[in-house]
Amino acid sequence: MDRLNQAVVFLGPPGAGKGTQAKELAKKYGVPHLSTGDMLRECIAKGTALGLQAKPIMERGELVPDSLVLKMVKQRIENADCSFGFVFDGFPRTVAQAQYFGELLKRCGYTQPVVVHFAIDPALVLKRITGRRMCKVSGEIYNIFERPTKVPGRCDNDGGDLEQRPDDREEIVAPRLAAYAKQTAPLVAYYRRLGRLHDVDAAQSVEEVSRKVLEIVRAPR
Numbered sequence: 001m002d003r004l005n006q007a008v009v010f011l012g013p014p015g016a017g018k019g020t021q022a023k024e025l026a027k028k029y030g031v032p033h034l035s036t037g038d039m040l041r042e043c044i045a046k047g048t049a050l051g052l053q054a055k056p057i058m059e060r061g062e063l064v065p066d067s068l069v070l071k072m073v074k075q076r077i078e079n080a081d082c083s084f085g086f087v088f089d090g091f092p093r094t095v096a097q098a099q100y101f102g103e104l105l106k107r108c109g110y111t112q113p114v115v116v117h118f119a120i121d122p123a124l125v126l127k128r129i130t131g132r133r134m135c136k137v138s139g140e141i142y143n144i145f146e147r148p149t150k151v152p153g154r155c156d157n158d159g160g161d162l163e164q165r166p167d168d169r170e171e172i173v174a175p176r177l178a179a180y181a182k183q184t185a186p187l188v189a190y191y192r193r194l195g196r197l198h199d200v201d202a203a204q205s206v207e208e209v210s211r212k213v214l215e216i217v218r219a220p221r
């Protein structure tokens with residue numbers, strides 16, 4: 001089997017399809033697909049020392065501090081299952097995290113990560129997210145713009161009512177996208193300066209984006 005043998009980071013706004021792509025790439029190479037959200041939930045479920053520290057903070061709805069997140073990332077990537085590479089989805093989020101991550105990777109014998117940047121017009125992402133509708137019966141996801149049902153408001157499979165999830169409403173999504181863009185711009189610039197950033201046009205089809213992602217991670221460097 002092909003080995004990934006590198007740290008790959010997927011960077012992009014919510015709704016750009018990076019989660020799907022990160023999962024697919026990790027599966028293809030048989031390496032872990034990591035996100036700090038999943039890692040935190042796992043630490044809490046297992047009752048690890050870090051989990052016990054993070055739990056009350058998350059329960060209060062507060063942001064888990066960098067020091068804790070970074071400790072958790074360190075422990076996770078030192079795990080044996082990460083020795084042939086791994087795919088990080090949505091981490092690092094800031095330049096400070098990226099700097100620490102770079103040091104950490106060096107100590108683990110890795111170079112700086114290959115960063116796959118999902119570039120997409122914010123207006124298109126907004127349309128993708130606000131257009132989502134979920135069947136109340138089966139949970140099937142449709143999209144009024146990209147994947148409409150035969151009868152508006154009704155699931156094609158079971159005729160169930162379609163609903164918009166509260167988090168997909170424009171008044172929730174638009175500020176989140178704006179905050180994301182503001183927070184991520186310095187990170188994008190940082191990795192671009194290091195020559196590690198690779199742009200992918202995330203407006204393309206899932207298949208086209210997958211092809212491009214593979215091309216990037218397979219490129220000799």
Ligand SMILES: [Zn+2]
Binds near residue numbers: 135136137139156159
């Ligand atoms: Zn349905």
